[in-house]
Structure formats: structure tokens, C-alpha cells
Amino acid sequence: xxxxxxxxxxxxLGRSLRHIxxxxxxxxxxxxxxxxxxxxxxxxxxxxxxxxxxxxxxYLLPGILIITIATGVSYTAFRLFLDMQxxxxxxxxxxxxxxxxxLWAHVLTSLVANLISIVVVVGVALLMxxxxxxxxxxWLAVAGILILFTLALTWIAVIAGLSAKSADGASxxxxxxxxxxxxxxAFVPTDTMPGPVRAFAENQPVTSIVDAIRDLLxxxxxxxxxxxxxxxxxGILVVAYLFAMAAYRRKIS
Amino acid sequence: xxxxRALEPAIRVQGMEKSYxxxxxxxxxxFDVAPGTIFALLGSNGAGKTTIxxxxxxxxxxxxxxxxxxxxxxxxxxxxVRESISLTGQFAAVDEILSGRENLVLIARxxxxxxxxxxANELLDQFALTDAAARKVSTYSGGMRRRLDIAMSLIGNPQxxxxxxxxxxxxxxxxxxxxxxxxxxxxxxxxVLLTTQYLDEAEQLADRIAILHEGRIxxxxxxxxxKHLLPPxxxxxxxxQPTLEDVFLAVIGDDGKGGNAGNGPxxxxxxxxxx
Numbered sequence: 001x002x003x004x005x006x007x008x009x010x011x012x013l014g015r016s017l018r019h020i021x022x023x024x025x026x027x028x029x030x031x032x033x034x035x036x037x038x039x040x041x042x043x044x045x046x047x048x049x050x051x052x053x054x055x056x057x058x059y060l061l062p063g064i065l066i067i068t069i070a071t072g073v074s075y076t077a078f079r080l081f082l083d084m085q086x087x088x089x090x091x092x093x094x095x096x097x098x099x100x101x102x103l104w105a106h107v108l109t110s111l112v113a114n115l116i117s118i119v120v121v122v123g124v125a126l127l128m129x130x131x132x133x134x135x136x137x138x139w140l141a142v143a144g145i146l147i148l149f150t151l152a153l154t155w156i157a158v159i160a161g162l163s164a165k166s167a168d169g170a171s172x173x174x175x176x177x178x179x180x181x182x183x184x185x186a187f188v189p190t191d192t193m194p195g196p197v198r199a200f201a202e203n204q205p206v207t208s209i210v211d212a213i214r215d216l217l218x219x220x221x222x223x224x225x226x227x228x229x230x231x232x233x234x235g236i237l238v239v240a241y242l243f244a245m246a247a248y249r250r251k252i253s
Numbered sequence: 254x255x256x257x258r259a260l261e262p263a264i265r266v267q268g269m270e271k272s273y274x275x276x277x278x279x280x281x282x283x284f285d286v287a288p289g290t291i292f293a294l295l296g297s298n299g300a301g302k303t304t305i306x307x308x309x310x311x312x313x314x315x316x317x318x319x320x321x322x323x324x325x326x327x328x329x330x331x332x333x334v335r336e337s338i339s340l341t342g343q344f345a346a347v348d349e350i351l352s353g354r355e356n357l358v359l360i361a362r363x364x365x366x367x368x369x370x371x372x373a374n375e376l377l378d379q380f381a382l383t384d385a386a387a388r389k390v391s392t393y394s395g396g397m398r399r400r401l402d403i404a405m406s407l408i409g410n411p412q413x414x415x416x417x418x419x420x421x422x423x424x425x426x427x428x429x430x431x432x433x434x435x436x437x438x439x440x441x442x443x444x445v446l447l448t449t450q451y452l453d454e455a456e457q458l459a460d461r462i463a464i465l466h467e468g469r470i471x472x473x474x475x476x477x478x479x480k481h482l483l484p485p486x487x488x489x490x491x492x493x494q495p496t497l498e499d500v501f502l503a504v505i506g507d508d509g510k511g512g513n514a515g516n517g518p519x520x521x522x523x524x525x526x527x528x
Contacts, residue, residue, distance in 0.1 A: 087345070090346065092363070096332065
């Protein structure tokens, strides 16, 4: 059964990767908003924001990467919704394949697409003066956090894709995710925020994730942030996965 | 063709019930389909035809009753059922972004068959899609999509094929092409369960016809048996006017086999008459 699962997932992954290479505009659209935010914050607001670090783009990049992923996963919900609507999802489900491979192929496709988007955004940040002295170990740790975060958000996208009634509805779930970084330490330090906002900002997942990535890239000791960040990622991942599976079972019962 | 298998129905449905929330769609459906025959489930929109097909293809679970396909229980042996069947849903379930050939290769790979490309090429040829094989499916006409859709369902030679309203939305030519394919399938021993709301389609294709109405099968029999339900035919002499379909097909110079031009050895062989 497990060999069938891996084989079927690989075949279906090949299928949806072709969707991505044939509509590269989804990658471009995914990166446009984060890049626009980055330009806006670095060249318009950045001068007035005091973060205490050398270059504002260094401070900003982790939050921008979070926004990139939040935008990117909405395409997973969209693609899954289209599969449900076109009937090809039912065709796959009525075939002698490992059924869960249909969902896993979408999830892995999301991972690949988001990693490409992240590379594009980091490339633009480098052009804008982003620099990091981080070594391979730090970059690997950053990649690990981003992969876990992408998987967590992608399973939320699967819930949306499975339960949406329209294509717009399928991708609308990502709007709050895109704005979550604004009420966090992603753009400005939380110190100046009024009490309740600050309490929210300091205790929501984006802050710990952003702080951990920022410290890793700046080669500062990460402290407990990284564990809080990992706990959030794994926690969201597990809960979203369980809800996605429940939504999936509702579809096929 | 009389083997032990032939004695056992290819599809058996007994007391099948299904509700969506308060809406009771199926209220105890019973029917059997003999192997290698075409069985038409006739009913108006919303009669529950698609629900039956979805339960038999393990996409939905029935609330009550039992159903088996190819001797396997749909509730307790769904993997074996999926191994035996192919589903062609109400809307052509093809991947629009892939080409026709890629769609066929994809299904052949998922069925773990050897040499997916050769299988794809053979079916492209049989369904007269070779010229369009490398094009994205989003550029295909409705008839081409349906042909590709059915071709995808034939991969792996499943013993039982479900066709849910296979000709809805097709033009007359494409419709006749689909009919030829279905007859051809049954002549090669495949069991076909098709749903339709077109009476002539059931009349043309089916060995047995069941009429589904308000969640129950109200009549089930051969065309001749169904005709016996009414008083004997009275003989009337009427002028034979060509139907608009006859006119359409005559004017465009097609006898309904055009789409299968350049066909393989097996396609379109069931309608013997040449126009």
C-alpha cells in the first residue's frame, strides 16, 4: 500500500507541477504583492521606522516571506477547488489508487511553488540591499521553519479548497493570513503598540516565526523564539491536517 | 461466453437508500445488471441517477441497503470495486491544462500499466484524437472532450463502466460516436451502466432499461417488456417525415461515423450499416 502511495503521489505531483510550469503567472502573482510591500516599506515608510538594525530590508524580509507563503497557498485552495469542480477529483477517487495521494500531491505542489516564490522574493531583496552573513546551518534552519510554515498553511488551504462553494471563496481564506504579519513584529517592533494590540502581536504565531528567522539570518542567538515558532508551526499543521481530513471524509461519505 | 461469472450479476443493488439531510433521494432501489450487457437508468433531472452511480463507484456511502459490483461489496470492499470499475461522470473529467495524450498517460500511470505512451497512442487513434493529441484540452470541443473522457475510462480494461449522462450537451454527431463506443464496449464483454434522461438513448443502446422515479425503480425490463406494459400497438399509417436529426446529418454529409475515421480494429464496429 505504501509503495502505491508514493508512486501515485509522484505521478499526481508531476501532473500539478505541470500546471505550475504552464501557468507561471501564478508564481509571478504570488510574488508581486510581497515585493510591492517590500518596496513600499523599504523606500517609503522605512526611513521613518526605527528598528535598531542596520538596514530596514534586513529587518523586513522575514515578514515579507511569511506574506509570500500566505499568498501562495491560496493557489493550492484554488487548484484543489477546480479539481473538485471539474470532476477529475472524483475520477481519481474512483480509481484503484491510494486515495490520500490526491491531496498530498496538491500539498507537495504547494511546497514547491512556494519555495520558488521565496527564492524570487529573496532575490529581489538582495537587489534592494539585503545582506546576511548566515552560514549553511542557519539557512537550513530558516528553510526548515519556512517549509513547516508552508505545510501548516497549505493544510488550511486544503480545508478551504475542499469546502468552498466558489473559486473566490476558495482563495478568500488567505486574506486574514496575509494581514496577520501587520499586527506582529514583522514590520515594526512591538514596543510602541498600545497594550492589547501589543499583547496580541507578541503572542500570535507570526511574531515568534519572524523573530526566529530574523535572528538566524542576523546570526544572533535565537533563544526560545525558535521553539515557540516550531511549536506554532507543528501545532497549526496538526490541527489543520485533522480538519482537512475531516472535510475530506465528509466529501467522500 | 457462458462462464460461472456470467451467472452472477455484474452489478447488484438491493434496498439502496440515500438522503441528503432531510431530502430523501433514494427510497429503496433494487436492480441487477448481467455481465456484458448495457443497462440504462432512465430518469428525469434530480431522480437520483447520479447518486446511484456515485454509491456504486464508492464516492458516496448509502444509508441503507447493499450493493455489489463485480462480486465485491461497495461498502466493505471498496478497493476491489475500484479495481473493477471506471467512472465517466456527468461532466467530462479531463485535465484542461494537460494535452490529450498527457491525460491518457496520467491515467495509465495511475493504473500502474506498462508502457503508458503506447496505450495513450492506441486510444488517441481509436478515438480520432491523434491530430489533437499534443494540444491543451482547454482548446478541445465538447465532443472531443467527451471522447477523451471515455477513452480515459477505458484504460486498464475495467470490467464495469459507469457512464453518467454521457451524451448530455453533445451535438448529434458526437452523440452517435459515443453510442457506437458504448455498443462496442458491450460487444467486447464490458458491463455498462449508463444513466440518461433521453428516452431514445436508452432505446438505442440498452439491453435492459430501468425507470427511476421518486427514489424507486418503478419499471425494469427489456425494451420489448416495457412496451408490453402498454395496450397492444394500434396500426396507424402516417407519412414518414425525416427528423431534423436526419436532415442535419444528411446535409453535413456524415453518417455518424466521421469522428471515428481512421479507427483502430475495434472501434465503431457495432453499427454495421454504411450510409
